[in-house]
Amino acid sequence: MKYFLHLSYKGTNYRGWQRQADAVSVQATLEDKLSQMFKQKLTIHVCGRTDAGVHANQCFCHLVINEPWDFDAVFRINKMLPPDIRVYAFVPVAPTANAQLDVLARTYDYYIHLKDDPFLNELSSFYLIDNPALSDMQATTKLLTQYQDFRSFCKKPDLYSHTLCKVTFAELTIYPDNSRLRLRITANRFLRSMIRMIVGNLIKVGKREISLNDFENKLKQPKLTTHPVFAYPQGLYLSKVVYPYLERASHSMFSF
Numbered sequence: 001m002k003y004f005l006h007l008s009y010k011g012t013n014y015r016g017w018q019r020q021a022d023a024v025s026v027q028a029t030l031e032d033k034l035s036q037m038f039k040q041k042l043t044i045h046v047c048g049r050t051d052a053g054v055h056a057n058q059c060f061c062h063l064v065i066n067e068p069w070d071f072d073a074v075f076r077i078n079k080m081l082p083p084d085i086r087v088y089a090f091v092p093v094a095p096t097a098n099a100q101l102d103v104l105a106r107t108y109d110y111y112i113h114l115k116d117d118p119f120l121n122e123l124s125s126f127y128l129i130d131n132p133a134l135s136d137m138q139a140t141t142k143l144l145t146q147y148q149d150f151r152s153f154c155k156k157p158d159l160y161s162h163t164l165c166k167v168t169f170a171e172l173t174i175y176p177d178n179s180r181l182r183l184r185i186t187a188n189r190f191l192r193s194m195i196r197m198i199v200g201n202l203i204k205v206g207k208r209e210i211s212l213n214d215f216e217n218k219l220k221q222p223k224l225t226t227h228p229v230f231a232y233p234q235g236l237y238l239s240k241v242v243y244p245y246l247e248r249a250s251h252s253m254f255s256f
Contacts, residue, residue, distance in 0.1 A: 004091040004099060005044065005061050008252040010084040012122045012234065017049040026085060033080045037073070038065055047099045047241050048106060048190070053233035055123070057109070058240050058250040062099040088251045097245070105168065105186055107240040110199050110231065111256065112181040123254055125235030132206040134174050140205050140215050141183065144170035144198070151222035155193035163222065165189050180256045193228070195236060200229035
């Protein structure tokens with residue numbers, strides 16, 4: 001029978017989602033413990049891969065389990081997993097359900113702190129910016145819903161048949177003391193490194209290294225970026241995943 005696994009994880013100690021040789025990954029950790037618990041070789045397919053150091057407040061993957069079980073699978077797998085990965089439910093789904101291909105929308109959050117804080121450095125990205133242009137950063141963020149071709153914000157655009165993404169929501173929240181920022185963005189799809197490249201350029205707007213018009217021109221005239229700028233990974237979170245047949249509240253939500 002096919003199930004969706006609902007989980008969250010802190011990505012600090014992992015070389016990203018995908019199983020790799022000679023590196024600890026979220027996928028390998030989960031697959032190994034699930035295979036051990038269910039006594040069969042299991043492969044999981046995720047809603048979207050994350051890079052090294054990136055986190056997930058909410059994540060879904062699908063897997064097929066051959067035999068029924070008579071124990072609390074959520075309790076048992078969480079006892080076996082390290083504390084930075086948590087499973088919340090095994091959700092029965094149709095045999096045709098696909099955790100990656102069936103996604104209607106994903107939401108990502110990116111957290112930035114502008115004052116160095118040792119308690120945030122694994123969970124948010126620190127940028128030292130003298131007198132940041134915060135209003136320009138907010139105005140720049142609003143541009144993201146006005147365009148659909150994000151080729152200029154894709155690490156490897158030739159991997160895709162097209163680079164069109166429908167961004168339905170984009171907002172930069174500035175906390176009251178101006179020391180912390182959160183970008184929230186929702187779209188029907190995201191390209192390789194798209195959000196980290198967007199944030200990298202947003203930081204350049206904040207530093208007054210590029211203008212709002214410079215940023216908009218990347219959207220108006222999409223092309224391969226020869227010298228891409230990537231924001232740090234630790235500020236990025238996959239926060240919500242929506243399917244036509246499934247939408248669940250997140251059990252875990254990092255927030256300032």
